[in-house]
Amino acid sequence: MFKPFVWNIFQEYPWILSASDDQTIRVWNWQSRTCVCVLTGHNHYVMCAQFHPSEDLVVSASLDQTVRVWDISGELLKFRGQPRHVILFASLIFTLYPFKGLRKKNLSPGAVESDVRGITGVDLFGTTDAVVKHVLEGHDRGVNWAAFHPTMPLIVSGADDRQVKIWRMNESKAWEVDTCRGHYNNVSCAVFHPRQELILSNSEDKSIRVWDMSKRTGVQTFRRDHDRFWVLAAHPNLNLFAAGHDGGMIVFKLERERPAYAVHGNMLHYVKDRFLRQLDFNSSRDVAVMQLRSGSKFPVFNMSYNPAENAVLLCTRASNLENSTYDLYTIPKDADSQNPDAPEGKRSSGLTAVWVARNRFAVLDRMHSLLIKNLKNEITKKVQVPNCDEIFYAGTGNLLLRDAESVTLFDVQQKRTLASVKISKVKYVIWSADMSHVALLAKHAIVICNRKLEALCNIHENIRVKSGAWDESGVFIYTTSNHIKYAVTTGDYGIIRTLDLPIYVTRVKGNNVYCLDRECRPRVLTIDPTEFKFKLALINRKYDEVLHMVRNAKLVGQSIIAYLQKKGYPEVALHFVKDEKTRFSLALECGNIEIALEAAKALDDKNCWEKLGEVALLQGNHQIVEMCYQRTKNFDKLSFLYLITGNLEKLRKMMKIAEIRKDMSGHYQNALYLGDVSERVRILRNCGQKSLAYLTAATHGLDEEAESLKETFDPEKETIPDIDPNAKLLQPPAPIMPLDTNWPLLTVSKGFFEGSIASKGKGGALAADIDIDTVGTEGWGEDAELQLDEDGFVEATEGLGDDTLGKGQEEGGGWDVEEDLELPPELDIPPGSAGGAEDGFFVPPTKGTSPTQIWCNNSQLPVDHILAGSFETAMRLLHDQVGVTQFGPYKQLFLQTYARGRTTYQALPCLPSMYGYPNRNWKDAGLKNGVPAVGLKLNDLIQRLQLCYQFTTVGKFEEAVEKFRSILLSVPLLVVDNKQEIAEAQQLITICREYIVGLSMEIERKKLPKETLEQQKRICEMAAYFTHSNLQPVHMILVLRTALNLFFKLKNFKTAATFARRLLELGPKPEVAQQTRKILSACEKNPTDACQLNYDMHNPFDICAASYRPIYRGKPVEKCPLSGACYSPEFKGQICRVSTVTEIGRDVIGLRISPLQFR
Secondary structure, eight states: OOOEEEEEEOSSSSEEEEEETTSEEEEEETTTTEEEEEEEOOSSOEEEEEEOSSSSEEEEEETTSEEEEEEOHHHHHHHTTSOOOOOOOOSOOOOOOOGGGGGGGGSOHHHHHHHHHTTTTOOTTOOBOOEEEEEEEOOSSOEEEEEEOSSSSEEEEEETTSEEEEEEEOSSOEEEEEEEEOOSSOEEEEEEOSSSSEEEEEETTSEEEEEETTTTEEEEEEEOSSOOEEEEEEOSSSSOEEEEETTEEEEEOSSOOSOOEEEETTEEEEEETTEEEEEETTTOOEEEEEEOOOOOSSOEEEEEEETTTTEEEEEEOOSSGGGOEEEEEEOOSSOOSSSOOOOOOEEEEOSEEEEEETTEEEEEOTTSOEEEEOTTSOEEEEEOOOSOSEEEEOSTTEEEEEOSSEEEEEETTTTEEEEEEEOSSOOEEEEOTTSSEEEEEOSSEEEEEETTOOEEEEEEOSSOEEEEEEOTTSOEEEEESSEEEEEOTTSOEEEEEEOSSOOEEEEEETTEEEEEOTTOOEEEEEOOOHHHHHHHHHHTTOHHHHHHHHHHSOOOSHHHHHHHHHTTOHHHHHTTOOOHHHHHHHHHHTTOHHHHHHHHHHHOOHHHHHHHHHHHHHTTOHHHHHHHHHHHTOHHHHHHHHHHTTOHHHHHHHHHHHHHTTOHHHHHHHHHHHTOHHHHHHHHHHTTOHHHHHHHHHHTTOHHHHHHHHHTSOTTTOOOOOOOTTOOOOOOOOOSSOOOSOOOOOOOOOOHHHHHHHTSOOOOTTSOOOOGGGOOOTTSOGGGOOOBOSSSBOOOOSOOOOOOOOTTOOSSOOOOOOSSOOOOGGGOOOOOOOTTGGGTSOOOOOOOOOHHHHHHHHOOOHHHHHHTTOHHHHHHHHHHHHOBOOOGGGHHHHHHHHHTTOEEEOSSTTSOOEEEOOBTTTTTOTTTOOOBOOOOOHHHHHHHHHHHHHHHHTTOHHHHHHHHHHHHHHGGGOOOOSHHHHHHHHHHHHHHHHHHHHHHHHHHHHHSOOSSHHHHHHHHHHHHHHTTSOOOHHHHHHHHHHHHHHHHHTTBHHHHHHHHHHHHHTOOOHHHHHHHHHHHHHHHHSOOBSSOOSOOTTSOEEEOTTTOOEEETTSOOEEOTTTOOEEOGGGTTSBOTTTSSBBTTOOOOOOOOSGGGGO
16 A cells, blocks of 8 residues: 655645655645645655745655656636635644655555555546656655745755755756755655755754755754754744654754844844844834944854943853954944944953953953953953852952852952852843842743842743842842743732743833843833732832722732732721722731621621621620620520620510520529529420529528428438538629720721821712622513523423512612702892882882893703793703703603702792702802703703612612603703713613613513524524623623524524623622523534524624614714614604604704803
């Protein structure tokens, strides 16, 4: 049987290429699993074949000592007439040649050919359809590999003659360019470097060799002791190569990818493509300042910059450290960026060279001794240093010396060690701008020290540390292979953001991280510094900044809460944590009994009540202790509490409770506490302790009781106990002053955070004040629940209950009524004057303008005209501003508002009542500038919104829609003072619209019949549309559960899975989450939709509030001028279904509820 090998996948069509021992190359369609064409012409085993990366060519290598280039454009012309397919693979796939196939190299081709064709001799795959374009002959033995260059018309081949050959081709011919010799066994594979002029080849001589294409000489050699190499592959994007050998495979890269750079002030100097470049951080001007000296085959390892002399030291590290060198350059002052100079540098041997003074630098030579040189590269001094293998800059005159286990601060002038810190194998050293702190970076560790090399913190990383830089605020920003992180000198550290590829940080300023990538390209990344600035502000006690961040930044998270607890600031976390369990623990930690009590009531957990009781007892708050003992039913402790506080009345109740509970021990103990001897005698008698009952009665002088008990003894069987004549009466002391109040506490002023945050108004008033864990599915119908058994799903049970809201709940928050009103001066009635009496005749006073007319003249707000009683002008304003045409629903609102516009009082008995007209601007209104006081406030509507949320939660949709519409119609009758309140009112309209449309659609959906499939599909569509309404999370969970269950029943598993994922992202209750995961698992087993619905989740749409159909983006739409509800064009001119008062599509001025909107 022939042995085919899949070598390559075509990048445009679904084709794979195989080469085989049957001397053919075949092109296959991997989708249809058919042979596209057969390439014949080789007369021995074909070892490999590959598609050209961009042209319609195939190259193949065979043991017949030839390389052939095939033209398959004819097949492509045939195939291009067929439908285009999506190609799933874009990278090369290599299959290792089986070793047992190597023995067949010396077999005759006929033996294999007969195996392939079979008994009948019929070719199963047809005849050849491609033509040979070039035949490359030049190898003396069989060719094992051939490959195209990614961009140039070149071919590389490797053969058993131990040679690697380079071929060039054009349209008419192909010829040999050169040969690379050096392998001393068969060459298995050869490939071009994707981005450099290099060739890589491996061989059975157990080596991988790197060749320079221009010089045709070997550059590098990698060897293994016991494994032969067989195959090579280059990574399509990264500078990585993979090589397969006898024992497995290795992944390697040819050179160090970290760029050499140095930062001083606003300038970055770095090496790229044999040029030294300079980048100005402020202007982003990046220019080449000079060309570097050629000759070294290794990249620059590191750089040291001298700003005083404008000179650089470039160190090159060879694989053999003894061959390492450094170059000293003086950067030209007037550099031509288009044609930079190539100044003569001074090169010498040495492992590392760094500046130690303005005109001196230190060199660590190959003998690991320290040399001090001048700018002429002349040795001025030799310094004996402790054993070290690397040196780093440490300020003028100082160096950091690295050995295997530590880093030492060394004074070059005084030739003495100043300090030392333990850290293994430091790779990089980064100083802060003021040289006060230093970060020592090892492979997996960071040690931050001060100037004296005293360790401030140690950080361990599981991934390699790549680079770092100091922030202006003293925070160290560093990178690993896939993260940007921060470290504070106190030891706190964390993740800022993730990375796709490694970068090397050069500078950090504000929210920007300046860096170089592995291609030496300068980049600027944006980060969010809020977390580490918050921690830094706490450390530096900048509490005003902390308070600002708590109020404005999204810092809520378990890590931040744990950090605040650890650092001793639980009161800070307490003010922005919503989780009751966390609030309870934080409140106990900071001793806030009131908040802890609120949280304990919400949690109602026995363990919480016990902890609260312990803390309250330490503070002497016996009232809360009593409550805790009552909640936990700890009767023994409760009795003792009543004893020590002298509350005998409640202690008697405890005795009665113990009797009811038939707790003899507790009953007797309470009787002891009370000193009730007769009760003790009764208890002992009832429990059969006659002897003890007799002794108790006789000892305490209860003679009648003692005699009656004595008569019950049987003289023959029972002995009457003797009474102790020396017994003394022991009675509990009577309380002189029962403790009614708690222990007095010291008066302590509120802390910075408690005082500032307590003075802040409540935030998020528009959010639903509903605990997600208390939400049931009552009122949401059977679609919100789906029960599961072990094998599948069954229908939900009906009749889950329909709890209603309590009658005590009221709309809104009531009105703020003050009894002592400061009345405006216009209402003061001055005493009457003589008028025109002195003139001899009466002059009547001129009639003034009515206050209501003044209100209408001074305002264009509808509510001011309503308060003035001018309903006609108010209607005209509402019509022009928000398009109101049906005023029936506004009748009650108009009358209620008008009733609030006047006050009435009786001046004198028997006279009609007089009216006052209060102004909201009464302090500066005067006689002609007044505007009426408005009773309806924005906060009142927000409070009424919470009631709407509660109706929605319990499933009373019709009542909720009515309440939401009432709020919507009330918004145009508001008066607000600033832009923030205008925005809140607009947001209130949006909330009402979303809920009215969604709930109305849900009401309509529940009315639909379910008999036919089309009716069921329509029900599912409406449930799916509802999930795109902007609802509170607690309600969205219920909506998604309904849609999920309906789609699952319809067997639209693919769409149901998306609802399940959205539901899990909202964090439902554990039991709901568990049920949802089961449904999701079932859906993922069969991710298909059984029915086609009019629903596209990926295409944004609005819901038509009349037809409840989606209006996809780009389609014509008409809107309600008040609510903003969307409608299809056919509904233009009709009354809005949401507001019930406005005309759809009417052109209006817009909502006006503030004088600011008229300026």
